[in-house]
Amino acid sequence: xxxxxxxxxxxxxxxxxxxxxxxxxxxxxxxxxxxxxxxxxxxxxxxxxxxxxxxxxxxxxxxxxxxxxxxxxxxxxxxxxxxxxxxxxxxxxxxxxxxxxxxxxxxxxxxxxxxxxxxxxxxxxxxxxxxxxxxxxxxxxxxxxxxxxxxxxxxxxxxxxxxxxxxxxxxxxxxxxxxxxxxxxxxxxxxxxxxxxxxxxxxxxxxxxxxxxxxxxxxxxxxxxxxxxxxxxxxxxxxxxxxxxxxxxxxxxxxxxxxxxxxxxxxxxxxxxxxxxxxxxxxxxxxxxxxxxxxxxxxxxxxxxxxxxxxxxxxxxxxxxxxxxxxxxxxxxxxxxxxxxxxxxxxxxxxxxxxxxxxxxxxxxxxxxxxxxxxxxxxxxxxxxxxxxxxxxxxxxxxxxxxxxxxxxxxxxxxxxxxxxxxxxxxxxxxxxxxxxxxxxxxxxxxxxxxxxxxxxxxxxxxxxxxxxxxxxxxxxxxxxxxxxxxxxxxxxxxxxxxxxxxxxxxxxxxxxxxxxxxxxxxxxxxxxxxxxxxxxxxxxxxxxxxxxxxxxxxxxxxx
Numbered sequence: 001x002x003x004x005x006x007x008x009x010x011x012x013x014x015x016x017x018x019x020x021x022x023x024x025x026x027x028x029x030x031x032x033x034x035x036x037x038x039x040x041x042x043x044x045x046x047x048x049x050x051x052x053x054x055x056x057x058x059x060x061x062x063x064x065x066x067x068x069x070x071x072x073x074x075x076x077x078x079x080x081x082x083x084x085x086x087x088x089x090x091x092x093x094x095x096x097x098x099x100x101x102x103x104x105x106x107x108x109x110x111x112x113x114x115x116x117x118x119x120x121x122x123x124x125x126x127x128x129x130x131x132x133x134x135x136x137x138x139x140x141x142x143x144x145x146x147x148x149x150x151x152x153x154x155x156x157x158x159x160x161x162x163x164x165x166x167x168x169x170x171x172x173x174x175x176x177x178x179x180x181x182x183x184x185x186x187x188x189x190x191x192x193x194x195x196x197x198x199x200x201x202x203x204x205x206x207x208x209x210x211x212x213x214x215x216x217x218x219x220x221x222x223x224x225x226x227x228x229x230x231x232x233x234x235x236x237x238x239x240x241x242x243x244x245x246x247x248x249x250x251x252x253x254x255x256x257x258x259x260x261x262x263x264x265x266x267x268x269x270x271x272x273x274x275x276x277x278x279x280x281x282x283x284x285x286x287x288x289x290x291x292x293x294x295x296x297x298x299x300x301x302x303x304x305x306x307x308x309x310x311x312x313x314x315x316x317x318x319x320x321x322x323x324x325x326x327x328x329x330x331x332x333x334x335x336x337x338x339x340x341x342x343x344x345x346x347x348x349x350x351x352x353x354x355x356x357x358x359x360x361x362x363x364x365x366x367x368x369x370x371x372x373x374x375x376x377x378x379x380x381x382x383x384x385x386x387x388x389x390x391x392x393x394x395x396x397x398x399x400x401x402x403x404x405x406x407x408x409x410x411x412x413x414x415x416x417x418x419x420x421x422x423x424x425x426x427x428x429x430x431x432x433x434x435x436x437x438x439x440x441x442x443x444x445x446x447x448x449x450x451x452x453x454x455x456x457x458x459x460x461x462x463x464x465x466x467x468x469x470x471x472x473x474x475x476x477x478x479x480x481x482x483x484x485x486x487x488x489x490x491x492x493x494x495x496x497x498x499x500x501x502x503x504x505x506x507x508x509x510x511x512x513x514x515x516x517x518x519x520x521x522x523x524x525x526x527x528x529x530x531x532x533x534x535x536x537x538x539x540x541x542x543x544x545x546x547x548x549x550x551x552x553x554x555x556x557x558x559x560x
Contacts, residue, residue, distance in 0.1 A: 229287025307362030
């Protein structure tokens, strides 16, 4: 059974603490009995404490109570996880989190993303998943024909109920919209609030003011459109949309709290809440307009094609993400020519046929080759292409030196890896490519082609070649064995984009993976990359760097 508690403002976070153990009893009892008795005392006055990860505490906006209770019941029935729902106004819940940062709460479900944004900014929350959209409307009794506008609510004979803006999201949303609209010498919110104070009421949750309209205590209230559409109210109330309450809809979101002791279990329930074939169906049945959402899979698997140059920066990030989320990320690191070749074999079909959910290329050149199969992308980083020579060698100082007699060279294979394609472009711009190809066939000359930059460096360090053209990221990892020579060219840069496949059924999961990548600037820079993303997940590269035609996986969607 789901055991909802009273509104959050009256919560006692010290409930179920260990009481005193009777000293005489403890002396007489054996060790096993003591342990058993302590277990009873830990749960005195409540049900037996579930195993770790089998109980989750959710701070839930009171206006979402009906759908969330149903979803929680279904989840507990399906997976045996007890959901402790604690209700209150969104702002009141946020205040509780601010005061008691070290509570055992796991999730925060707010009626307006303003509150989850604040929780994230204050370090109270981490992962965020979007659920549904709502708008404020006027609610009146079904047979009420006298109220048709905001101006009608200003009449002294009209009793109005409003959500307290300092507690309820709907009150804050109404105040934000109406405060900006002038009315005579004042504004609509100030006048409406005065009428509510004189003839009506302010209350901390949307359910309370909707119920006041239903039982006739007041004539009207400003509530969410989804509130009126809920089965509990739809037979008694009707919604009156008015232009003064228009604007961007409010976004219902759920966030995993930093205080959670079982974050993987919390993320799992958040995924269930926001899944198109689980929680979102229930939200829609109860009047909200859900986002599209991922499909529900107990343990999702996503396929990640990743250009080999990125491995040093992203491998740990991907592993940490998979562990925390409780998902499987099947990552293939290879040359981008090889990776895009695999994509073309399956022609953009579903992931179970081998097409990736996400692709992080060594350079935009290769993502652009398959761009029709990817709906979102953003440039994450860039890395320089450099000349690499054995430590202390002065045989090669410029690209032109590669043509000297007897100079052995290692380069990328142009049809297999991004580095090879970019090297070909770079050398061709200096009118050196055809000459180097001719050198390859000359007696006594050696030009070795490799499938990746990482394979070029060992040729240099072992002395098999006199110089190589490689990524600076691979060269820096071997700085004690090689010298790095920078190349003066506008074409000596590889840009690494991150793209999400159109066919993926786990787009929001992949966006959270992107959010982890976007928060890993230190790992990229340690690996030798220049990191291009700002805190908002957008490319902040300078204007003099190569321009790209790109989409975005940043902003609030990245958190989901």
